[in-house]
Amino acid sequence: MTTVSYPGVYIEEVSSGVHTITGVSTSITAFLGTAAQGPTDKATRVLDFSDFTRRYGGLDPAYAMGYAVRDFFVNGGAEAVICRLYAAPDNGAGSASMPLAGNLRLVASSPGGWGDVLLARVDHDASAELAEDWGLTAADLFNLQVRLGPEGLLETFLNLTVKDSPRRIDRVLDAESALVRVADPDGLPTARPDKNDAPAATDASPWVGATPTKVTVKGKDSDELGEAAYSGDRDTRTGKFLLEDVDLVNLVCVLGSTPDEEVSATVLSDLLAYCVERRAMLVVDSPPGWKHDDLVSNPGALLTALGLTGRDARNAALFYPRLRESDPARGGLVATYPSCGAVSGVMARTDATRGVWKAPAGIDASLSGVLELSDALTDKENGVINKLGINALRTFPVFGNVVWGARTMRGADQVADEYKYVPVRRTALFLEESLYRGLKWVVFEPNDEPLWAQIRLNVGAFMQSLFRLGAFQGTTPNEAYFVKCDKETTTQDDRNKGIVNVVVGFAPLKPAEFVVVKLQQLAGQLDV
Numbered sequence: 001m002t003t004v005s006y007p008g009v010y011i012e013e014v015s016s017g018v019h020t021i022t023g024v025s026t027s028i029t030a031f032l033g034t035a036a037q038g039p040t041d042k043a044t045r046v047l048d049f050s051d052f053t054r055r056y057g058g059l060d061p062a063y064a065m066g067y068a069v070r071d072f073f074v075n076g077g078a079e080a081v082i083c084r085l086y087a088a089p090d091n092g093a094g095s096a097s098m099p100l101a102g103n104l105r106l107v108a109s110s111p112g113g114w115g116d117v118l119l120a121r122v123d124h125d126a127s128a129e130l131a132e133d134w135g136l137t138a139a140d141l142f143n144l145q146v147r148l149g150p151e152g153l154l155e156t157f158l159n160l161t162v163k164d165s166p167r168r169i170d171r172v173l174d175a176e177s178a179l180v181r182v183a184d185p186d187g188l189p190t191a192r193p194d195k196n197d198a199p200a201a202t203d204a205s206p207w208v209g210a211t212p213t214k215v216t217v218k219g220k221d222s223d224e225l226g227e228a229a230y231s232g233d234r235d236t237r238t239g240k241f242l243l244e245d246v247d248l249v250n251l252v253c254v255l256g257s258t259p260d261e262e263v264s265a266t267v268l269s270d271l272l273a274y275c276v277e278r279r280a281m282l283v284v285d286s287p288p289g290w291k292h293d294d295l296v297s298n299p300g301a302l303l304t305a306l307g308l309t310g311r312d313a314r315n316a317a318l319f320y321p322r323l324r325e326s327d328p329a330r331g332g333l334v335a336t337y338p339s340c341g342a343v344s345g346v347m348a349r350t351d352a353t354r355g356v357w358k359a360p361a362g363i364d365a366s367l368s369g370v371l372e373l374s375d376a377l378t379d380k381e382n383g384v385i386n387k388l389g390i391n392a393l394r395t396f397p398v399f400g401n402v403v404w405g406a407r408t409m410r411g412a413d414q415v416a417d418e419y420k421y422v423p424v425r426r427t428a429l430f431l432e433e434s435l436y437r438g439l440k441w442v443v444f445e446p447n448d449e450p451l452w453a454q455i456r457l458n459v460g461a462f463m464q465s466l467f468r469l470g471a472f473q474g475t476t477p478n479e480a481y482f483v484k485c486d487k488e489t490t491t492q493d494d495r496n497k498g499i500v501n502v503v504v505g506f507a508p509l510k511p512a513e514f515v516v517v518k519l520q521q522l523a524g525q526l527d528v
Contacts, residue, residue, distance in 0.1 A: 017454040021438030021462040026250050026356040026430050027348035029072060030081040030243055030280075031341070032230065032271075033065035033255035034222050037114040040086040043242040047080075049073045054153070055178060056082060057114060059329040062221075064255040067325070068341030072253075074369040075342045076349025081249060083242040085230065086111055087223040104162065104169070104193040105183035106146075113221045117149040118179060120213045121196045126159050134165040142192045144169070146179050155179055162188045224257050230267045240274050248433070249280050250426075251347060253340035260336065262287045265307030272308055275315045279429045279436075281422070283347075284308065284409070285338040286320035286390075292375050295320070296384050303388065313409035314419040315429075319343050319391045321375035323367070323401075336374050339393060342367050346403055347426075356430050357471045359406035359423045359511035367393065367401040386513075387413045391422075406511050424508040427471065431506065435459065439502070447495050452485045455502055459483045463506065473507035481506045 002012045030043070036057035038044070046052045052069050059066045065082070072080055088111070108115025126141030144157045155177055160169045170185035182188070196213065232239015243249055252275050256263050268284065275282045284306070294302060308316050323339050326332050343360070346367065350360040373393055377385075382392045382404065389412040391405025408425050410417035419425040438458070445451045463481045466472065472480035482505045489501040 017450075017457060018461075019438070019441050019454070019458050021434060021458055023430065023462075023466070024248060024433045024437060025079070026351045026426065027077065027344070028079045028081060028249055029077060029251040029253060029283075029344045029348065030083060030246070030249045031065050031069055031072075031253050031255065032083045032085060032240060032242075033068070034063050034086070034225060034257045035065055035082070035084045036060050036063055036221075037108075037110050037112050038082070038084045039110055040084050041237070041242075043081050043083045043246050045079065045081055045246075047078070052080070052082065056084060059327065061327065061329060061335075062258060064257065064259040064261065064338060067259060067327075067337045068253055068255055071323070071325075071337070071339075071341035071369060072345040072348075075345025075367065076352065077341075077345040078348055078352070081243065081246050083240070084110075085222070085225055085239065087225050087229045089221075089223050103189045106173075106180045107183040109177060109179055109181050111222070114148075117152070119147050119149070120180070121145045121147075122193050122213075124192075124195045130159050130167075131161075134161075134167075136161060136163055136165060140192060141167075142195070146177065148179060153179065162190070162192060222257070224261075227264060227266050227270075230254065230263075231270050240271055243274075243278070249278055250429075251344045252280050252282050253338075253344055254282075255285075255338060255340070259338065260288050262289070265305060269307040272312050272316050276312050279433050280315070281426060281429070282308075282316040283340040283344050284316055284318040285340045286318060286322065288322060288336065290320060290375075292321075292377055292381050295390070296381055299385065299388050299390070303390070308409050311410070314417060314425050316409040317343075317391060317407070317422050318389065318409055319393060319403070319405070320385065321373050321377075321393060323370045323393075324372045324374055325370055334371060339367075342370065343393075343403060355469060355471060357423050357427045357509050359421065361391070361403045361406040361422075361511070363396070363399045363402055365403040366399065367403065370401045373401060389415075389420075406513075421510055424510060427506075427508055431504070434462070435502075435504065438462065442500065447490070447498070447500050449486075451500065452487075452490070455485045455500070456483050459485075459502065459504060463504070471506075471509065473509055479507065 002010050004010060038056035044055060046055065049070050059070065069080055106120060108118055123143050126138060126143055128138035131138045131141050140161045140163050141159050144160055146155045157172055157176065159167050160172060161167055162169060170182035170188065173181050230239050232241045234241045234244065237244055252271060254263050254267065254271055272282050290302060319339050322336050323342060324334055325337055327335050346365045347360040350358050350365065373395055377392050377394060382394065385392060386405055389407045389409050391403065391407055393401065394404040395401050406422045408419055408422055411420040419428065442451065442455060460483045463483060464477060467477055467480045474480035484503040489503050490499065494501060
């Protein structure tokens with residue numbers, strides 16, 4: 001409030017009470033599994049498959065996650081979060097370091113056999129001017145090149161030193177290198193490493209022959225992942241809790257070590273509980289041993305074996321069958337792969353073009369990069385599994401391979417759950433997360449009618465914007481949604497406890513699963 005002191009006009013800016021609520025992203029997808037290389041102590045965001053390849057290695061039949069990530073981006077995914085899980089072998093983990101000339105030891109930046117092909121070269125063509133600026137001599141500086149094999153990724157680091165300076169080697173490699181680290185930062189040698197010999201005149205490259213130095217030997221690939229590797233520990237940020245440092249995750253895919261490995265029911269149920277906590281959906285692959293005749297004859301036993309039951313199952317969606325795709329890593333050999341990456345990509349593509357409230361299924365939900373499906377369902381077989389909440393992947397003439405189901409794992413007709421459909425559940429999760437983040441400003445505000453009016457204004461504006469995009473049923477806002485926050489929702493007892501209650505309702509759009517066409521023959525009109 002302005003304090004007045006002299007006769008005249010005073011200008012005061014008054015807050016409008018508008019706090020815009022922005023809808024959160026809906027298709028950030030987390031992948032949990034093994035990879036040839038890459039960090040195991042943090043989750044990393046990747047924006048395309050080349051980014052994944054650079055950090056975690058290319059396609060490899062020994063690792064299922066690479067194929068799932070590829071399918072995600074091929075089918076329209078835009079943002080993925082990679083959690084590389086690593087089970088240390090009993091006979092040792094990581095890689096043993098090899099000294100450069102001068103006893104400086106480097107080691108691969110992450111565990112795995114991939115580090116065995118790392119090569120390093122040192123030269124002394126450094127900048128004397130920079131050395132003087134840092135209070136060093138030219139004899140303290142050196143250049144380092146690291147390469148993943150003779151023809152792989154090359155990293156170059158100029159004007160490094162083992163002395164305390166802005167270019168001390170351990171700090172530079174920690175910040176800039178994707179390939180190597182200093183094995184013992186606290187035990188750096190006092191002198192720079194010796195330079196490598198210049199390549200012979202007959203060598204086509206300084207990376208052939210015996211000129212460079214091997215960085216690591218005896219790298220250890222991960223053992224087969226057990227349940228503990230997935231469950232992890234929240235305090236130490238391992239397993240699924242690598243995602244604790246990620247702000248937002250919408251979809252979660254979990255993969256076995258190899259493409260044909262089944263993820264156990266214990267792991268799935270544990271991850272489902274975490275998805276509920278994070279307001280995310282678990283995209284579940286059908287086990288590789290499932291066949292359509294078993295599904296039709298004894299579906300209950302197969303579904304029970306997955307362990308995804310109860311109310312939490314509304315945050316999971318199961319897809320059958322698996323995908324048959326070409327593998328560039330094996331000369332184009334056609335093999336079977338999990339479908340979760342491709343389906344998540346379809347969901348991301350649908351969200352971008354139609355909105356999260358549109359079912360990610362139908363003739364527009366095509367599966368790109370898929371040669372065929374591992375099993376072909378008939379309409380009647382599709383009808384049996386659809387009633388149980390299993391989403392089919394189908395092949396149709398002209399349209400090709402498509403997603404042909406949009407039910408959650410609480411979508412069985414017999415359960416009659418209100419979150420029967422994937423788009424309805426994902427819309428609810430989208431609203432919950434958006435309101436959770438958009439109403440932070442309310443905390444510690446005076447809990448009375450002015451605050452309630454601002455809440456109604458801002459939440460109502462957010463819901464109205466979604467209504468105009470076609471997110472809800474109804475032809476008018478009153479039919480589509482409501483926002484209530486007043487003395488009826490927040491009693492005096494609530495106010496005494498510091499609670500403000502906001503009630504938001506919405507009329508969800510549900511997919512047209514069944515199209516019924518009634519054809520009638522008209523009798524000709526008779527002239528009287």
